[in-house]
Amino acid sequence: MASRDSDPGPEAPVPSALKILVAGGFGAGKTTLVGAVSEIAPLRTEEMMTEASYGIDDLSGVESKTTTTVALDFGRITISPSLVLYLFGTPGQERFWFMWEELSEGALGAVVIADTRRLETCFAAVDFFERRGVPFVVAVNCFDGAHQYEPDEVREALSLNPDIPVTLCDARVRESAKQVLLTLMNRVSEQVAA
Amino acid sequence: MQAHDEFDPGDTQHGLPHRDAVGGFGEEAAPDSEEAGPLVRPYVIAQGRDHADAVQLDMISVVIAAKRAEVDEMALEPEQLRILELCRRPLSVAEVSAHLDIPVAVVKVLLSDLLNRGLALARAPYTAKSPVSRDVLQAVLDGIQRL
Helix, strand or coil: CCCCCCCCCCCCCCCEEEEEEEEECCCCCHHHHHHHHCCCCCEEEEEEEEEECCCCCCCCCCCCEEEEEEEEEEEEEEEECCEEEEEEEEECCHHHHHHHHHHHCCCCEEEEEECHHHHHHHHHHHHHHHHHCCCEEEEEECCCCCCCCCHHHHHHHCCCCCCCCEEEECCCCHHHHHHHHHHHHHHHHHHHHC | CCCCCCCCCCCCCCCCCCCCCCCCCCCCCCCCCCCCCCCHHHHHHCCCCCHHHHCCCCCCCEEEECCCCCCCHHHCCHHHHHHHHHCCCCEEHHHHHHHHCCCHHHHHHHHHHHHHCCCEEEECCCCCCCCCCHHHHHHHHHHHHCC
16 A cells, blocks of 8 residues: 555555444443454543533533543454454443434444344434445444344334445354444445445 | 433333434443542643644554654653564554553653654545545455455
8 A cells, every 4th residue: 555644654554443332221232243243352541521511501612521431332344454444332321412423433433233132222323324324334243132124124123215324233243343343434435436 | 411211121011112314212231330540640641732733643543663763762652662672563552552541632642752753654644535435345255355
């Protein structure tokens, strides 16, 4: 790959990074999916986020902010010596919307993991990526013992556009997680071409 | 916040709940019980500076320690020396944060100081301003295929 700016020299190539977000409710299998395809055991980082208070009358004109510490699990796939892909599990709850804003900046796309035992926990993520025009796919994580739904039932329940892929997966299995990422990458390519 | 308290998450017999096409709602299934931990120490490490002088770094900016750079150990924080040690091979800001157990925001501040001193180099990630080329997309697709 052609070198870009600030190349440190031939002996130390610094790769460029890309990221894919993996969103979904608590316990939906985000970190499991990341771990299934990552070349390293998922790492955890903590980000301190400043959250402007919202919906509260501000009489003084002084901005009221609170700082929240949010844990993020992520994994890594080295694509080539010049390209690294990071997968970030993102907190699914709506109260973290301010964080998705920052995380989705520059993201290639997103996987929304749907847990049919608690489908509503992925609604906020679907809303967010839909509004932002971030390419995404919905992966229905098939837990043992969970009532099995057809992709179309999930699609309907989520009121998804027909062009948004919905796939069934087992987030623990590398091949299955890999298929989800390939589905996403095909979706990303389509959207770039459009 | 809990507008849908009456919903029983264990009850899947009646089919799937439906999302409103606009809005939806975010059930807080289980708030992260992560201890916030002491906040004082990171700011002490960063010498009271904040995001302002670290804007150019992203969570996935990839960093490497500069070769042949003369390091004046006395001028640096111990955490910065650990960062240089760690970044003998290229790592993202997020990885540095995870390995050293220092919040991302603080790593950014420590790193931007190292960048300013010429002791480390960073490569910005692809962003909306530098859209990903077809070649890169194909490379990612091939890379995932090889997993």
